[in-house]
Amino acid sequence: MSFDVYFSKVSDNMPSRTTKNSTKTTTPVDVQDELTNVIEANTIADPGTMDLVILKMTDNITKVINIKIGMVLEAIAGHSAKLQKVVKRPRASFFNDYSTAVVRRRKVFDEVKTRLKRIKMDYALLYSATLNIMVNGTPKKLYTPEEAAAFIDSLG
Structure with missing residues (x-):
């Protein structure tokens, strides 16, 4: 076929x-x-009517898009602020498995550690019970709480 x-x-x-x-x-x-x-x-009663309809429609679409973009930007800003807070504090916590004797030796430094926190000095309590204080970028190791308290008093 x-x-x-x-x-x-x-x-x-x-x-x-x-x-x-x-x-x-x-x-x-x-x-x-x-x-x-x-x-x-094919003629519309008012030739400008279609132009007005198109302008109004594009204005409405633009408003909706601007509102949606604003909402997205606000959400991003809110989450980035939370993310920055997390990034700025580089803390790591580990659950230590120390013996009872080591825990007692470390516990005597608690008062000294609170004083160091109050004056915003960097420190670390090293194993087993040694306090490491950063002074002008150099570490100072202290082995007893009395020695550490005297050193803090000497700083002013």
Whole structure:
């Protein structure tokens, strides 16, 4: 079967387009009248109406997009502030498995550690019970709480 059978009858199946003034007679049709009829059928009452509709629609879309972008930026700002707080405090906690004797030796430094926290000095309590205080970037090791208290008093 050839394709001619399918394509030859296409024009027969299509509806014929007629305008208001056109007829199926052999009388000549004025092209200008036909054009006027088509323009009148497709004309909106106010030509500026469509422009206003498009402008209003784009304004509404822009407002919605701006609101959504603002919400996303606020969420990002809130989470970045929380993230910065976490990043700025580099603390690591480990659960030590010290013997009872070591825990007692470390416990005597508690008062000295609170004084160091109050004056905002960097320190570390090394194993087993040695206090390491950073003074102007250099470490100072102290082995007893009395020695540490005397050193803190000498700082002022």
